[in-house]
Amino acid sequence: MSPSSDSPHRAPGGYIGAALPRPGAKRLLQGRGRYTDDIVLPRMLHAAFLRSPYAHARLLALRIEAALALPGVRRVLTGADFEGICAPWTGTLGHFAGMKSSPQRPLATGKVVWAGQPVAMVLAESRAEAEDALEAIEAEFEELDPVVDPEAALAQGAALIDEALGDNLIFRTRIESGSPDSAFAGAETVEAEFRFGRHTAVTLEPRTILADYDPGEERLTVHQSTQTPYQFQDLYARHFGLAESRVRVVAPDVGGSFGMKLHLYHEDMAVVGASLLTGRPVKFAADRIESFLSDIHARDHRVRARLAVAPDGTLRGIEVEDLTGVGPFSAYPRTSAVEGNQVVRLIGAPYRIADYRADLRVVAQTKTQMSQYRAVGHPIACAVTERLVDLAAERVGLDPFEIRRRNYVTQDMYPHTTASGYRFERLSLETCLEQLHALMDYPALRAEQAALRARGVHRGIGLATYVEITNPSPAFYGVGGAHIAAQDGCVLKLTPSGEVQCLISVTEQGQGTEAIMGQIVAEGLGIRREAVRVITGDTDVTPSGGATWACRGAGIGGETALQASRKLRRRVLEIAGAILQAAPDALALRDGQILGPEGTARMSLGDLATLVAFRSDLLPPGIAPDLTVAHHHAPRGYPFAFSNGIHGSLVEVDAETGLVRILRHWVVEDCGRIINPLLVDEQIRGGVVQGLGAAFFEECRYDERGQLLNGSLADYLVPMACEMPDIVIRHVETPTRDSDLGAKGVGEAGTAAASGAALNAVNDALRPFGAALAQLPMTPERILRALGTV
Amino acid sequence: MTEPLPIRLTVNGAPVRRFVEPRLSLADFLRQDLGLTGTHLGCEMGACGACLVRLDGRAVHACLTLAVQADGGTVETVEGLTEAGTLADLQAAFHARNALQCGYCTPGMLVAAQDYLAQDGAPSREAIRDALSGNYCRCTGYEAIVDAIAEVARARRAGRQA
Numbered sequence: 001m002s003p004s005s006d007s008p009h010r011a012p013g014g015y016i017g018a019a020l021p022r023p024g025a026k027r028l029l030q031g032r033g034r035y036t037d038d039i040v041l042p043r044m045l046h047a048a049f050l051r052s053p054y055a056h057a058r059l060l061a062l063r064i065e066a067a068l069a070l071p072g073v074r075r076v077l078t079g080a081d082f083e084g085i086c087a088p089w090t091g092t093l094g095h096f097a098g099m100k101s102s103p104q105r106p107l108a109t110g111k112v113v114w115a116g117q118p119v120a121m122v123l124a125e126s127r128a129e130a131e132d133a134l135e136a137i138e139a140e141f142e143e144l145d146p147v148v149d150p151e152a153a154l155a156q157g158a159a160l161i162d163e164a165l166g167d168n169l170i171f172r173t174r175i176e177s178g179s180p181d182s183a184f185a186g187a188e189t190v191e192a193e194f195r196f197g198r199h200t201a202v203t204l205e206p207r208t209i210l211a212d213y214d215p216g217e218e219r220l221t222v223h224q225s226t227q228t229p230y231q232f233q234d235l236y237a238r239h240f241g242l243a244e245s246r247v248r249v250v251a252p253d254v255g256g257s258f259g260m261k262l263h264l265y266h267e268d269m270a271v272v273g274a275s276l277l278t279g280r281p282v283k284f285a286a287d288r289i290e291s292f293l294s295d296i297h298a299r300d301h302r303v304r305a306r307l308a309v310a311p312d313g314t315l316r317g318i319e320v321e322d323l324t325g326v327g328p329f330s331a332y333p334r335t336s337a338v339e340g341n342q343v344v345r346l347i348g349a350p351y352r353i354a355d356y357r358a359d360l361r362v363v364a365q366t367k368t369q370m371s372q373y374r375a376v377g378h379p380i381a382c383a384v385t386e387r388l389v390d391l392a393a394e395r396v397g398l399d400p401f402e403i404r405r406r407n408y409v410t411q412d413m414y415p416h417t418t419a420s421g422y423r424f425e426r427l428s429l430e431t432c433l434e435q436l437h438a439l440m441d442y443p444a445l446r447a448e449q450a451a452l453r454a455r456g457v458h459r460g461i462g463l464a465t466y467v468e469i470t471n472p473s474p475a476f477y478g479v480g481g482a483h484i485a486a487q488d489g490c491v492l493k494l495t496p497s498g499e500v501q502c503l504i505s506v507t508e509q510g511q512g513t514e515a516i517m518g519q520i521v522a523e524g525l526g527i528r529r530e531a532v533r534v535i536t537g538d539t540d541v542t543p544s545g546g547a548t549w550a551c552r553g554a555g556i557g558g559e560t561a562l563q564a565s566r567k568l569r570r571r572v573l574e575i576a577g578a579i580l581q582a583a584p585d586a587l588a589l590r591d592g593q594i595l596g597p598e599g600t601a602r603m604s605l606g607d608l609a610t611l612v613a614f615r616s617d618l619l620p621p622g623i624a625p626d627l628t629v630a631h632h633h634a635p636r637g638y639p640f641a642f643s644n645g646i647h648g649s650l651v652e653v654d655a656e657t658g659l660v661r662i663l664r665h666w667v668v669e670d671c672g673r674i675i676n677p678l679l680v681d682e683q684i685r686g687g688v689v690q691g692l693g694a695a696f697f698e699e700c701r702y703d704e705r706g707q708l709l710n711g712s713l714a715d716y717l718v719p720m721a722c723e724m725p726d727i728v729i730r731h732v733e734t735p736t737r738d739s740d741l742g743a744k745g746v747g748e749a750g751t752a753a754a755s756g757a758a759l760n761a762v763n764d765a766l767r768p769f770g771a772a773l774a775q776l777p778m779t780p781e782r783i784l785r786a787l788g789t790v
Numbered sequence: 791m792t793e794p795l796p797i798r799l800t801v802n803g804a805p806v807r808r809f810v811e812p813r814l815s816l817a818d819f820l821r822q823d824l825g826l827t828g829t830h831l832g833c834e835m836g837a838c839g840a841c842l843v844r845l846d847g848r849a850v851h852a853c854l855t856l857a858v859q860a861d862g863g864t865v866e867t868v869e870g871l872t873e874a875g876t877l878a879d880l881q882a883a884f885h886a887r888n889a890l891q892c893g894y895c896t897p898g899m900l901v902a903a904q905d906y907l908a909q910d911g912a913p914s915r916e917a918i919r920d921a922l923s924g925n926y927c928r929c930t931g932y933e934a935i936v937d938a939i940a941e942v943a944r945a946r947r948a949g950r951q952a
Contacts, residue, residue, distance in 0.1 A: 021885050028893025029881040031828020031868030035894065038827035128813070204832040204840055204894040204928055255830070255894030256928050288833045510892030510929055678888050685931030686891065713837035713926070721922035721932040726915075750931075 004677035009733055013590075015519035015529050016741075019678040022515040024508070033253040036208035036225045041281040044210070045074055047271055048130035049284075050120040050137050051293065052112035055146040055366040055706025056159065059108055062120055063138040070136060072129030075278060077121040079109035082273050087239045089264065091330035093480030096337050099171040101330035101364075102162040106270035112141070113161055113328035114366050115707050116293030121270050123282060146366045146706035150302065150325035153363045161328050161364045170330055171337045171362040175344055177419040178355035183317025184308045190391035191306035195775040196380055198297040199698035201373055202718055205255020206286040207295060209268055211275035219246045222272060225254050227507050228262040228547045233539045234483045235264055235333065236272050251537035257509040258374040258690070260295050262549050264332045267294065292711035297700050298373035299776075300325045301343065305384050308355075309392040315407045317355035318348045318419075320384065324362050324370070331371035333482045337362050339370070342377025342469065345420040347385050349467045350429055350644070351407045356419035366706045374690060375748035376550070378468060383756035386464040387774065390760050394767075400463050400760070401437055404646075405430065408465075415638075422469075425637070427644040428734045429465065432668040435730055436463070440648045440666050453768060459663070460765025462649040464756030470551035470671075470745030471641035471736070474634060487634035488557045489543025490564040492521065494572070494627035496613035498592060498606030499531045502564075505545025506557030507537045511747060512679035513553050517561045519675055520741070524565025525572075526589035527605060543630060551745020554675055555641055556633060559739040564631035571629055576608055578620045637738035645669035645732075645749055647688070649757035650725075653765040655787060658780030660696060660762060662725045669749050670732040673742035677731065680746050685727045687750020693719045694751075695758035699777050797861040801826070802870025810857045817841045817852035819860075820867055828868035828897045832926065839925030840894060842901040843867045849905035868897035877904060879945060883938040891929030899925050903939045911947055915940055 010017030027033065052059075064076040088103035108119045120137055124130035145159040152158055153168040161168055210223040220242055226232055229249040237244040254261065267284050275282045286294065302323045308316040322343050326336035344358035393403040408429040409416050416424045442461075449459045474486040491503040502521050508514045514534040522529040536542060545560075546552060569589055576594045577584035586597040593601040594608065609627060611618060616625040635641070648666040653659075667684050674680050697717035701709045710716045735742025755776055762783070763772050771786040784790045794809035801824060808823055815834075820826040820843065832838035834853045841852040844866040871877045877900050883889070890896045899922070906913070906921040913921070918936050927935060 021888055025885050025888065025890055025893065026881070028890060028896055029877075029884055029900070030872045031826075031897045033828070033893050035827075035830075037831075038821075128811070202926075202928060203892075204838060204926060205830070205892065206832075254892060256892045258928070288835070510890070512888075512891070682888050682891060682930055682934055685933050686929045687931075689931035690928070712835060713833040714835060718926050718928070720926065721919040721936065722916075724919070724932050726933055727931060 004681045007674040007677050007733065009673065015523040016675050018519065018676065020515065020519065020529070020676060021678065022512050023518065024514055035205055035253045035255050036210055036223050037285045039210055039223050039252070041210065041212055044281040044283055045123040045125065045278065046127040046130050047274060047282055047284040048122050048127060048134055049118040049267060050134045050139060052108065052115055052117045052119055054112060054141055054143050055115040056144040057112050057141040058144065059110060059112055059119055060142055061140040064120065067122060067133040067136040070129065070133045072125040073122060073133045074125070075123040076133065076137065077107065077274060077277070079105060079107040081277065082106045085240060085276060086269055086273050089239060089332045091332035091335050093335050093477070093482060095480040096171055096335065099330070099335070099337055100165050101170050102165065104266065104329060104332065106266050106273055114368055116368060118266055118270065121274060123274055123278065148365060148367065148702055148704060148706045150323050150363045150365060153325065153365050161366060168364045169361060170364050173341065173360045175356065175358040175420050180317045180319055180355045180357040183355035184319070187308035187310060187316050188395055189306050189308055190388055190395055192387060192391065192774045194303040194305070194384055196299045196301040197699040197777055198300040198370065199694050200292065200295055200297045200700055201258045201260035203256030203258060203260060206288065206291045207261060207265065208285040209271050210281060210283040211272040212281040213275040213279060215279045220272065221248045221250065223250045223252060226251050226261045227254065227257040227509055227549060229507065229537055229539050230505065230544045230547060231262065231333065231484055239269065240272060240276060248540045251507055254509040259372045259376065259549060263296050263334065263371050265294060288713060289711045292700070292716065293368060293708060296331060296371040296373065297368050298370060299380060299694070300370050301380050303380065303384050305388060307388040307392055309396055311396060313393070313396045313398045313403045313406050315351050315353055315389070315392060318353055320344060320347055320358045322360045325365045325367065326362055326371070327367050327369035328364055329369065331369050333484065334372055334477065336369065336371045338372055339377045343380045345422060346377060346381035346467065349418050349422060350409060350465045352409055354419050367702060368708070374687065375751035378466060378748055378752035379691060379694060379755045382464055382466050382753050383759050383776065386756040387759055390763065401433065401442065404463065404465060405433055422640070422642070423638055424642050425736060425738065426734055427467065427642060428670045428732045429644055431732050432644065432646045432670060435732065436646045436648050436666060436668045439668060439728060439730055445650065457652065458655055458765045458768065459650065459652045460761040460763065462757045462759065462761030462764055463646060464753040464760060465646045466644065466749060466753035468551065468643045468745065468748050468752055469640045470643050471555035471635050472550050472552060473639045475639045485544065485546040487632050488545035488560040489630065489632045490560045491543050491628065491630045492564050492568045494568065494609050496609050498604065498609040499533065500525065500527065502532055502534045502561065503542040504534065504536055504557060504561060505542050505547055506553040507548045509548065511683055512676065513548060513557065515679060516554060516558060516675040520558050520561045521565045524562045525569050527592045531592060543632065551747045554743040555739065555745055556635060558675060558743050559741045560631055560633040562741045563633055564629055567629040567631055571627060572605065572608065575612060575623055576603065578623045579608065635738060641672065641736040641738060641744040643671045643744040643746060643749060647753040647757040649761040651758065651761040651765060653762060653783065655769065658783035660778065660783070662692060662723065664728065665725050665754065666728045667750065668730045668732060669746065670734050671746035671749065672744035673733060673735040674731060675743055680731070681729050683746050684729050684750040687748065688727050688754040689719050689724055691751040691754025692724065692758060694776055695755035696777050795858055797858055799860050799862060800864045802866060802873065812856065812858050814857045815853055816855040816857050816860050819857035820852060826867045826869055830894050830897060832894065839898040839902055842898040844901060849901050868900060879942050880904060880938070883941045887934045887938040889930060889934040889938040895925060895927045899927065899935060907939070907943055907946065911943065913943055
């Protein structure tokens with residue numbers, strides 16, 4: 001057992017940096033979690049959806065009478081029922097010039113554009129009765145040509161997903177920086193054509209929503225398994241024409257999210273609309289097949305990339321073309337263009353490469369929608385860059401560590417702007433590289449590799465450097481017109497007994513948001529951790545804010561909590577100063593005690609709070625009895641706080657079977673100031689395993705008609721304990737100077753680089769065979785193909 | 791649809807009598823009829839392990855077991871095992887090691903771990919990883935779970951030897 005030790009930067013007696021277990025975890029361990037599907041409301045109806053069996057078809061007729069006559073069935077809704085009550089939505093952003101996408105509606109009308117699209121909805125007294133009724137609905141379709149392959153989607157004469165858009169190319173962007181042509185002129189060039197399969201989040205708790213419209217108060221309450229309740233409050237209010245103040249979204253315990261539960265889904269709108277139409281609570285919980293068919297998928301890129309390298313190993317320029325297929329339309333409200341956009345902006349980021357050209361094409365296809373999932377775009381950019389760097393190292397005869405060391409952005413270069421325009425305040429690339437070299441005991445690993453090769457055992461060592469986008473500012477979504485906040489809010493209430501309620505807009509999906517906010521507030525205020533209770537995930541209770549996505553919880557939410565706690569401390573010391581007849585500046589608050597100038601306890605916070613609450617007559621004139629403070633914070637400095645790090649991967653490839661054993665994985669990461677190392681480690685480990693899933697197992701496979709072939713957990717492989725290695729982690733701390741807290745995000749770091757490191761490791765193992773792979777996941781079959789065996 | 795059938799069973803130590811449809815799974819019965827929402831559904835095909843409960847002392851997938859199959863039997867869920875103290879050391883180790891994040895797989899993990907440790911008192915890390923191959927976790931990367939179970943195995947062994 002190797003639980004994390006405290007951060008070396010932890011203040012004596014402080015909580016920030018302490019490896020404390022999460023208080024809320026005890027409840028979950030006892031089976032007392034309260035997930036959305038656990039909530040039962042009086043008169044609640046259950047929803048089930050009839051889904052299109054075709055990827056592309058005209059919907060000619062729906063006959064629902066027989067279904068309506070079945071026991072327990074209360075309503076059967078079709079697309080027409082939502083006309084006039086739900087405004088369609090379109091997944092474009094203003095700052096993505098030229099982007100286009102079809103308007104979307106809760107249920108298909110006229111045409112279906114992916115196999116699994118909901119076309120009708122049954123509301124019944126039980127889910128089983130609703131499912132029974134689905135079988136009694138007669139749906140008539142005229143099948144159209146599917147659009148499956150992204151290249152074929154752009155070909156002349158390809159079937160159009162939306163005639164009104166003119167073609168299937170929904171977004172294109174080009175970047176050119178420096179002089180790529182001269183960088184490639186006369187230089188050694190390495191290149192590869194990559195394929196990245198689709199995969200999906202597979203949160204163990206499926207998407208679940210319970211909408212409850214009260215016509216008496218014209219009030220909508222939605223319990224929803226989501227990471228962004230404020231975003232959904234805004235969406236439901238705007239698209240259903242409700243007053244925002246009368247829409248409440250509550251996110252109770254959330255059983256995993258990973259970015260998947262922040263997109264708007266058709267079922268969400270159908271469930272809310274159904275509650276409005278019936279005046280009854282309506283619940284929908286996706287089953288696993290529905291999750292595979294309708295949760296966003298991720299990745300799906302084809303990338304051609306080349307890198308120019310000088311004989312001494314200096315990297316000179318990169319050229320890249322990314323073609324990504326996003327399903328029938330762009331997801332709402334964040335768009336499906338962000339992933340590709342981040343790919344072409346992150347490629348080459350850790351290196352001194354000014355000469356850069358990139359071309360991104362985002363195409364529509366008749367498959368499940370593709371959009372943001374953990375580490376948006378990062379794994380693609382990282383795998384492409386790091387594979388090219390390894391190829392360059394091989395070409396010029398350098399060790400993978402050495403070529404990285406020679407080409408990283410160095411300490412004297414900060415602040416640094418990348419070829420694609422990202423601005424780095426300060427990274428620690430070289431430090432992380434050195435630490436990883438030592439941590440892996442790299443020379444010994446290479447010696448062992450050589451010895452084993454002589455015995456026919458093929459091990460490979462792979463590295464992957466990442467730069468992670470965290471703490472996004474309003475420039476990310478706000479400027480594009482999306483109602484997605486970059487700010488967060490925190491309200492601290494000192495209770496009459498001297499404890500603190502912390503209401504905060506960042507949300508909890510198990511990563512430990514509530515735990516770290518408690519630590520920050522306790523230290524910022526000067527009270528015991530146990531005296532802070534953190535409350536998240538209820539738009540009626542907590543102040544509005546961006547919530548949790550893109551690694552903003554600790555960095556932006558944490559800073560908000562820190563500043564709020566300082567505000568409350570000042571207020572407490574003002575009141576204490578008035579009571580104790582001392583200057584507030586001369587007083588301190590520590591462990592719940594107000595200390596005089598000489599450091600001795602003068603009164604407890606509890607006594608002060610009790611006095612303010614119940615004997616405000618004793619307060620001196622002019623001192624108000626207010627012990628509640630609010631604070632909001634938005635990043636104002638750099639547009640993003642970039643974190644960084646490096647992964648090492650050790651694998652063993654069986655050349656006979658194509659099977660890979662993942663032996664070890666190492667991570668050296670720098671997320672700035674660490675608030676809780678125990679939680680940071682587990683974020684990294686969970687992220688690494690999701691990245692290794694993408695590298696070796698996970699793929700949403702389609703046939704040529706656009707049918708998803710593996711829509712169950714028996715067919716779609718999720719990494720299991722027995723296939724995963726122990727993961728060794730070290731931390732480097734480079735706090736951002738843009739905030740007092742100094743924290744950056746860490747949630748994407750594991751996923752960002754794990755698959756790139758694994759790709760390099762497998763290729764390192766295959767090198768003696770003269771074989772190479774540029775496709776994820778690296779299935780045994782693909783490895784055998786690379787080896788020429790099949 | 792078939793008419794409901796009567797069943798009698800013991801759930802977490804208490805006798806229970808209900809009429810249930812023959813198609814009702816034990817998981818849905820526990821969750822919907824008895825309000826025992828600690829049992830979770832992740833895949834409804836016995837692959838993910840989130841719904842594991844004990845039936846007559848053995849870990850079973852509540853999603854693959856029909857409520858009528860539990861007629862006359864004894865069922866223990868995470869709620870009952872918690873109240874009985876059976877899982878206390880595992881729960882403490884999971885908490886100390888942060889061997890859970892969203893907590894959705896956790897009740898099934900605990901039931902699987904308890905079941906496994908009863909069979910193999912001195913497991914290696916590899917053996918623990920193998921034993922968990924029917925339980926998916928998407929959050930932790932498994933290592934903390936393996937750490938916590940290994941720690942409990944050591945402590946229980948030491949306790950028996952003392």
